[in-house]
Amino acid sequence: MKQLPLFAAVLLAATAVRAExxxxxxxxxxxxxxxxxSDEYHKVKPDLQINYQSIGSGGGIRQFTEKTVDFGATxxxxxxxxxxxxxxxxxxxxxxxxxxxxxxxxxxxxxxxFDGAALAAIFLGKITNWNDPALAKLNPGxxxxxLAITVVxxxxxxxxxxxxxxxxxxxxxxxxKTVGRGTSVNWPVGLGGKGNExxxxxVQQTPGAVGxxxxxxxxxxxxxxxxxxxxxxxFLKASIAGVTAAxxxxxxxxxxxxxxxxxxxxxxxxxxxxTFTWLLVYxxxxxxxxxxxxxxxxxxxKDGQAMAPALGYAPLPATVKAMVAKTIExxx
Amino acid sequence: MTRAAGERFGDxxxxxxxxxxxxxILLAALALAVQLSWASRATWAQFGPxxxxxxxWDPVGGSFGALPFLYGTAVxxxxxxxxxxxxxxxxxxxxxxxxxxxxxxxxxxxxxxLAAVPSVILGLMGVFILxxxxxxxxxxxTQTLGFLPFFRGAPYGVGFxxxxxILxxxxxxxxxxxxxxxxxxxPPPLKEGMYALGATRWxxxxxxxxxxxxxxxxxxxxxxxxRALGETxxxxxxxxxxxxxxxxxxxxxxxxxxxxxxxLAEAAGDAHLSALIAVGLALLAVTVVINGLARxxxxxxxxxx
Numbered sequence: 001m002k003q004l005p006l007f008a009a010v011l012l013a014a015t016a017v018r019a020e021x022x023x024x025x026x027x028x029x030x031x032x033x034x035x036x037x038s039d040e041y042h043k044v045k046p047d048l049q050i051n052y053q054s055i056g057s058g059g060g061i062r063q064f065t066e067k068t069v070d071f072g073a074t075x076x077x078x079x080x081x082x083x084x085x086x087x088x089x090x091x092x093x094x095x096x097x098x099x100x101x102x103x104x105x106x107x108x109x110x111x112x113x114f115d116g117a118a119l120a121a122i123f124l125g126k127i128t129n130w131n132d133p134a135l136a137k138l139n140p141g142x143x144x145x146x147l148a149i150t151v152v153x154x155x156x157x158x159x160x161x162x163x164x165x166x167x168x169x170x171x172x173x174x175x176x177k178t179v180g181r182g183t184s185v186n187w188p189v190g191l192g193g194k195g196n197e198x199x200x201x202x203v204q205q206t207p208g209a210v211g212x213x214x215x216x217x218x219x220x221x222x223x224x225x226x227x228x229x230x231x232x233x234x235f236l237k238a239s240i241a242g243v244t245a246a247x248x249x250x251x252x253x254x255x256x257x258x259x260x261x262x263x264x265x266x267x268x269x270x271x272x273x274x275t276f277t278w279l280l281v282y283x284x285x286x287x288x289x290x291x292x293x294x295x296x297x298x299x300x301x302k303d304g305q306a307m308a309p310a311l312g313y314a315p316l317p318a319t320v321k322a323m324v325a326k327t328i329e330x331x332x
Numbered sequence: 333m334t335r336a337a338g339e340r341f342g343d344x345x346x347x348x349x350x351x352x353x354x355x356x357i358l359l360a361a362l363a364l365a366v367q368l369s370w371a372s373r374a375t376w377a378q379f380g381p382x383x384x385x386x387x388x389w390d391p392v393g394g395s396f397g398a399l400p401f402l403y404g405t406a407v408x409x410x411x412x413x414x415x416x417x418x419x420x421x422x423x424x425x426x427x428x429x430x431x432x433x434x435x436x437x438x439x440x441x442x443x444x445x446l447a448a449v450p451s452v453i454l455g456l457m458g459v460f461i462l463x464x465x466x467x468x469x470x471x472x473x474t475q476t477l478g479f480l481p482f483f484r485g486a487p488y489g490v491g492f493x494x495x496x497x498i499l500x501x502x503x504x505x506x507x508x509x510x511x512x513x514x515x516x517x518x519p520p521p522l523k524e525g526m527y528a529l530g531a532t533r534w535x536x537x538x539x540x541x542x543x544x545x546x547x548x549x550x551x552x553x554x555x556x557x558x559r560a561l562g563e564t565x566x567x568x569x570x571x572x573x574x575x576x577x578x579x580x581x582x583x584x585x586x587x588x589x590x591x592x593x594x595x596l597a598e599a600a601g602d603a604h605l606s607a608l609i610a611v612g613l614a615l616l617a618v619t620v621v622i623n624g625l626a627r628x629x630x631x632x633x634x635x636x637x
Binding site: 061156 | 388389572597600
C-alpha cells in the first residue's frame, strides 16, 4: 500500500518525459478557441501537450521574436520591421475570424444603422449629437433625440481596437491621417473602458454613448447592436456567416503571406468590420517541433474549424482553408 | 576560549546575514531603477526631459509625452488625501479619545477589514455604485458650485472625481489605523494634566494628543499617498482613461499606473514599450521624491517637538 504513491509518481514522471510540449503565447481574443483546441487535440494525441498563454498580441510577437515560444498568436499582422527582427522568415496562418460591432445607448432606439463615414465622424468628434443630419439620413423613420454623443473606446491595447481603427482608416482618409491604425491609438474624443466589459458597461450606463465591442462578447451577453453598411451598400448586422463571407470576399486578393486586413471587404454579404487572427510560426523548426506543429495545424484545419462557431468565432471559408493547408505542408 | 570564539563566529555570521538581507533590499531597489532607466533609454534619447511635459500620447505616430498621466496621478491622489485625511484623523481621534471601548474595538476591526479589500473589488464597486452616484450628483454640483472651474462639464460619472473618491476610500483605513496606533501612544499623564487644569476634551485633543502624534500622523498620510500614487486597478476602472488635462474634476483623465497596465501587454512597437517603461520610471521617481519629502518633514517636526 505504501508503495502506491511512489509507483504513481514514477508513472507520472515517465509520462512527463515522453510527452512533447508545444508552447505558444499571444492574442487574448483567440484564447478561448486555442485553449479548446489544445484540450481537444490532447485527446486525439495524448503524448502532445500544447500550452498557450494569453498575454496579448504584442507580448506574443515579442516572445515569438525572442524564440521563447514555439508559436505566437496575434490579432494584427507583424510589420515588415518586426519580421526582420524575427529573422526575416515568419509564417502568418489565419485560424479563425472575429468582428467588431457598434453598441449604443439612446433611449427609445433599439435599431440603428451606421456607415463608415458616420462612424469615423463620430469617433473623430465631428458628429457630436444624435440628431445630426448624417445619422438621420441613414436612419429614416427613427426618431433620434437631441442628445450629446459620448464616444467610448477600449483603454487597454487590443486587437479589437486594431480591427475597429483599421476599418475607420479604410473608410475615412481623415481618420487615417490624424489617428491611424494600432492596438492603442491617440483617440480624438471619448472615454476609455478596460476590456469589452468596461466598454459595454460604460455604454450601458451613459445616456448617449456609443462604443465598439467584440462580436463574441455581444453574442454571449445578448446585447443589441447596430448594423453597418458594407462596400456593396448593404446594411448588415454582424453575424458569423457575415464574417466568413468577408474573408471569402477578401480571399480573391489574398497575398501569399496572409497578412491582409479583411475590413471593408467586397461582397454583398461581407460584414465590413471583420478580422483574421493569426498563428505565427517559423518555417523551419528544431527537430521534432516542426512535425508536431504540422500535425496540430492539419488537425486544426480539418477538425478544429468546426468548433469555432460554438465559441462565437467565424470559421475560415473553404478557399482560405485550401490555401492555408498548402502553407502548412511547407513547415519543417 | 573555544566557546567564546565560537560565539563570536556565530555573531559574525548573524551580523553578516542580516546585513546581506538589508543590502539585498537596497540592491533590489537600485536594480529596479537601473533596469527601468535602461529599458526606457530610447524614449529619453528621443524626447529628453520634454517627455515629462509633453502632452501628446500617440502610439501610432510614435509621439509620447507623460504630462497627462503625471497630472492625473497628482490630481486624483491630492483629491484622495483632501478627503481621506480629515476623515481618517477624525475617526482615529474618535476611536482613541471618545468612543466607548467596545465600539472602538468593533469599528477598528471594521476599518482594518476595509484595508484588506482587494482593489479590483473596490473598482467594481466604483463602477456599479460610485460612478452612477457621481453621475447623478454632478449636475447638482455644477448648479451650486459651477462658478468654480472644478465643477463644470458633461456629467460622465467617470473621471478625476470618481477616481479621487475611490482612492480616498482605499487609503482611509491606512490613515485611520496608523493614526489610531500613534494616538494610543500619547502618555496618559500628559492628557490627565490637561484635564486637571480644566481643559475640555477638544482642548486636550488639539493641545496634547494631536501635537504629540503629529509626526506619526504625517507618516500615515504619506504612506497613504504612496498607495494612492501607485494604485492601478481601481483607478483605471473609474477614471475614464483619456489622456487629457482638464481643470474640471468631472473630466475623464488618466494616471501613470493605469496607462502602463492598460497598454503594456499589447505594446508591439519598441518605441511604445520604451515610453511606457519611461512612465514607470517617472512614477518610481515621484514616489521616491514624495517619500523623501515625507522623511524630511517628519525629521523637522520631530526636531521641533
